[in-house]
Every structure is written in C-alpha cells, then in structure tokens.
Amino acid sequence: MKYETDSRRHMIYVICMILAWGLSSLLVLAANIIIDPLWYHRGNLITGKNFGYDERQAKLNRLLREPSEYDCLIFGSSRTTLLPGSAFAPYRCFNLSFSGGLIEEFIAFSEYLREFGVRPKLIVVGVDGFNFMVNDRDPPSIPDYVIRKQPAPALLRTYLSIDSLSMSWRTLRGDTGRPRYYDRNFDAVIRADAPVFRPRRSLDAEGLRRVDTEAWRKRGYSPDNAILFGKLVTVFPGAQSIAYVPPISAWHVRAMEQNGTLESYLDALHATARNFPVFVDFSIPSPVTWRTDNTYDGSHYAPSVNRRIAHVILTADEPEWGLNVNQVDRASYVNRYRSALAEFETVNAMLKVSQ
Template sequence: MKDNTDFTPHRTYAIYMLLAWVLSSLLVLAANIVVDPLWYHQGNLVTGKNFGFDERQAKLNRLLRNPSDFNCLIFGSSRTTLLPATAFAPYRCFNLSFSGGQVEEFIAFSEYLRELGVHPELIVVGVDGFNFMADGRDPQSIPDFVMHRLPAPGMLQTYLSVDSLALSWRTIRDDAGRPRYYDRNFDAVIGTNAPAFRPLRSLDAEGLRRVDTEARRKRGYKPDNADLFGKLATVFPDARSIAYVPPISAWHVRAMAQNGTLESYLEALHATARHFPVFIDFSIPSSVTWRTDNTYDGSHYAPAVNRRIAQIVLAPENPEWGLNVNHLDKTQYVKQYRSALAEFDKVNAMLEVSQ
C-alpha cells in the first residue's frame, strides 16, 4: 500500500490557505456591507455619510431594491442631485441624478427601468447647458448592464472585490473628493468643508476646472439635442413631465454674454421647452443667483434653494422666481435675460468693487 504521509504537510498548507482565503473574503464582504459604498442596503452605518463614487450604479442599486416604493423619477446632473425628492410630496420621488449626467444617459436609464416594469406618474428633468455644447462634450458613461438590458451586478459579486473595499476605505476616511455627499436618508447635502464662492477670483463651477476651459466657454451651443429631451419625455408616455434649468450664478451668465454664447444657450433651451408642458428656467440672473452665500461654486445650490425650485415647478403658472419659457418667444426670452443682466450689473457694481 502506498504511503501518503509525505503529502500531509501539503494538504495542511492547502487547508490553511483555503481557510485564510475564506476568512479574508468574509472580512472584505463584512466591511463592504457595513460601509455599503454602492448603496445595496442602508448605506454607511459607520459615519452616516454616503459618497457618490459611482452614482450611476449606486442609485440604481438602491432604486431596484423596491422600485414600487416610488411613483416619480428625477433626472439630472450633479446640480439636480441637490433637489430634495421629498419636496415633491405627495409624489414619492427617487432622485436618479448623477454627476455629469447627460440626456442620452437619462434615456438609457429610463428605457432600462421601463423594461423592468417601472412606470412613474411624474418625471422631473434638470436641463443643463452642457447637453447642447457645439462640440467637446464629455463622453457618456452608461453601465454595461443598462446598455444590454441585463440584471444589475449582485451584492455578493460586487462586495467580495478589493475594488469595493477601496471605496469603503475612502468612505471611512471621508475622502469624497468633492464638497457634497449623501446623508443617512440618501439626501444630497453640502459639507461644512465646502469652499466659499468667490466669483471675481474664479468661476469654479462644475466643468470649468479643465485644461480646455477657455475653449469650452467660447464654443457655443446647438439646439440639436432638444429632440433628445423630447425622446426622454416620451419614454413614460403616461407620466406628467416637468423640466427646469438649474440655477447658475449671474456671473456665469454674464460670462456667456461676454463670450458671445448666451443667445445660442437660450436658443437651445427654448427649443427644448416645447417638449415639456412645464419648463422653468432658473438660470436667469435674479436675486437668488447673484448671491454668493447659497452656493459653493455658482453651480451647485443649497438644498433650501432647490426645495424652493420644487415648489415652483409643481405650481408654475406665475413663478415668483424663474421664467416660464413656454410663455415666451425667443425674442422675448433673450430680452428678459438682457434686462436681468443689466439689473445685475447695476445692483452689484459696488459689491464687485469691494471684493
């Protein structure tokens, strides 16, 4: 009979290695479940702060847990993430906005959710100017499972990875890389470490900290993608649809006027408005957008400002702030902006001298 005693140390080593692998995998899984960086469960149980490292997947993870809990979807960029979903009560809204969100992505997400049986009663769309840039738009980022209409990656598959552990570690270290995060209720908030907006020193809004900043500012806009917003509005044909232009600082609007791109910006927005029964533009210079204490960069405004936006778009007939674009022809639209800019320059002349 063959003696197998010589192989005992090898078997023991293999068993120990297997046990070590199982134990380390369990520790990685446990850490990721507790911190939950991709929002499969209740989010970060350690500090209560949740960061949008991959908002596109993380928000779908959370929505798809109980899609029947919601009868309203909000689409938009990082500006729209700060729009409180609860402000649309009695609708039960889910804010599916994400950083850099573009209209093609909103369409892909909507079609994916429709195939899964999601049929909202209300959709709210934040319309950002960068969707209409004449050229040089950022590439879209649509998850493969959304593109190919596949089930979202499972929690075990995702949370057994070292990549997810790295996100958990960054979460614990409070390493968000941006001054906003999501709280325990997954509402977007602005952190206490957010910078103060200093418009005359630097227009630090989203998309402007780039090597091609100056070129982008002067490229102008085209109305072509207005029809894509029209396509988005028809994905859920039975839903009430509302669109709005998130506020940007009056200094940003002034820069567009100085660069000669303001009229093309307004032309694109006006073309988009016809696809929505409600289309309110909050980027026109106003007493809200020439303040510097309600935004950290002139592009992302405090949740309190966004809650006010929600109230207006739900009852838009005579907005006390913003323009109801469907009530204006293009000439009137441009004239309103020019008048608002003139008022801004007049009221803020002394403020700019003092900064």
C-alpha cells in the first residue's frame, strides 16, 4: 500500500513537472512570437521597434519568408542599412545589409540565396574601406547553415530558447547599444536620442587622431579584395549591378590624408570600380559631408541623405553629388579628393566649425 502511495505521488510530481515545463515553454514561445526578435513574421508587435541583435539571421528569415516579393538586393554594412529599399522603386528592394558586412559574406549570402531560387534584377552594393584593410580586419561571420546551403533554423527550434527570450526582453527595454533601430516596415531609423556628431570627439573615439602615423600607414588599404566584388557580380549574371561608397565625414577623410592612408584607400576603390558599370563615391568631401547635423558619428548618415544617394546612383550619369569613379583615372581621382579637401579646409576655417 505504501509503495502504491509513493508511486502515485511520484507520478503526480512527474506530471506536474511536465505541465510546468510545457506551460513555461508555451509562454516563452508566445513571448518570442509576439516580439519576434529574429523577424520570422511581422517583427515586434508591441512597440514596433526592431533591433538587429543578429541581423544576418534575422534578415535572411524575413527575406526567405517571401523571396518572390523582391527583385532587388542591397548589400553593405551598417552604413548601408540606412539606405531605404523603397527609394529604388519601381524595383522592390530588400536591404540585406548588416553591421560589419564584408564582401566575403555578401558572396556567401548571394550563393545561398541563389540555391533557394532568389533571382534579383538589380544588385546594389555599398563598398566600405574596411574591406581592403591590410591589418586588423575583422573576420567574416557566416552562419553554418549558409555555408552548407541548408534551410535556416526553424522558428520553433529558435523561439523555444532562453537566448531568444533574452533578445525579446532586451527589445522591450530598447536595450540595443546602437543609435538606430528598424521600424514596423523594417526600415532603419536613427533614434531620437542618438548622439550629436562632434568631429574631434568622434575621431578620438575611433583612434584616428593618433600621433603614430607610421602605425596607421601599416594599417593602410590594399586593392587585393577588389576582385571579390567582381565575383559577387557573377553570382547573379542576369542582374544589373550598381555600387557606391557610403559617405564619411570630411574630417574622417582629412584624418586618412594626415595618416598617410588616403591614397591606398583610393587605389582600392578605383580597382573595385572596374567591376561595376556604375560606381559612385560619396565619401569625397562635399557640402553634405562638411555638415554635422545629418549624421550621428560622421559614418552613418540620415535616411534622407541615403534617399539622395539612391536617386543619384539610379538616374545620374553626371552626379550632382559624389564622384563617378569610372569616369576618372587614378591620378585624377586622387587630385579630385585633394581639391575637395582643400575646399573643405577653406570653408571650415571660414565657418569656424568645431573640430
């Protein structure tokens, strides 16, 4: 009799534990589905703000939900996330850019998407200087399932995890650590409390004003990876390809000139331009990049600036802003930069802009 009582108690205990586990799992799953931190469905239904905790997976999740809805892909880094896909209408562009995006990742993602039937008519590529750095270049971060060309992790497997719940909790708190987020339409937005761009402070934070210019020369740029951009274009041979260099502040360009890395930077860009029929460089100093009120760090520019970029690279043979690199030789390219820097120095001195 005692054995039967103990056995019954044990069974009740086991059932209660299973029910508690099941209820907890359902609550975790429900919370993650409603907040959707990895963008399997409609994103955060509570506040409408979505954060890129794992942009590489989240953006693939969203794209592969309805791949036939898009006929244009945008590749780039966090700078290019602020380029609105809607600015390329009538193309239906999906912005697949993510923080720290490297050319090796763009190639891997393109080959992966091709395996799943994605066939864009237009490819837009943001070309960042860090793709060509000789030293201290971050390694590519490519998910295993992309390398193996396997389906992305299923929703149930992902959203029944504490890691996803942690992302959901951070989403509700707005705990992103970045001055930007994605809205309900998954367009990148700069936060209202984003920092004000102060050139001297920003350059100090990035280490660009170091006295050790020789060390910076060793951290210069090489054109070796230009060939990889050509490889990216061949993944979708039927697509039109456009590339551009996202704007960086004139103060950043001046720092490269002072540190002796500007020419190697331009060599790498000039070599890359040969892979694209359209290649516009918006990092050349201009009235846009002399300002401090259209960017929060001199590297990430407001969506309104990026809409102008989209208009230029889609429509202008003679851009009203930026430089069409395919129309100048290497020497002229360097001279145009130095002339633009000299003009910036003159205007900066006249306006007494804080540096």
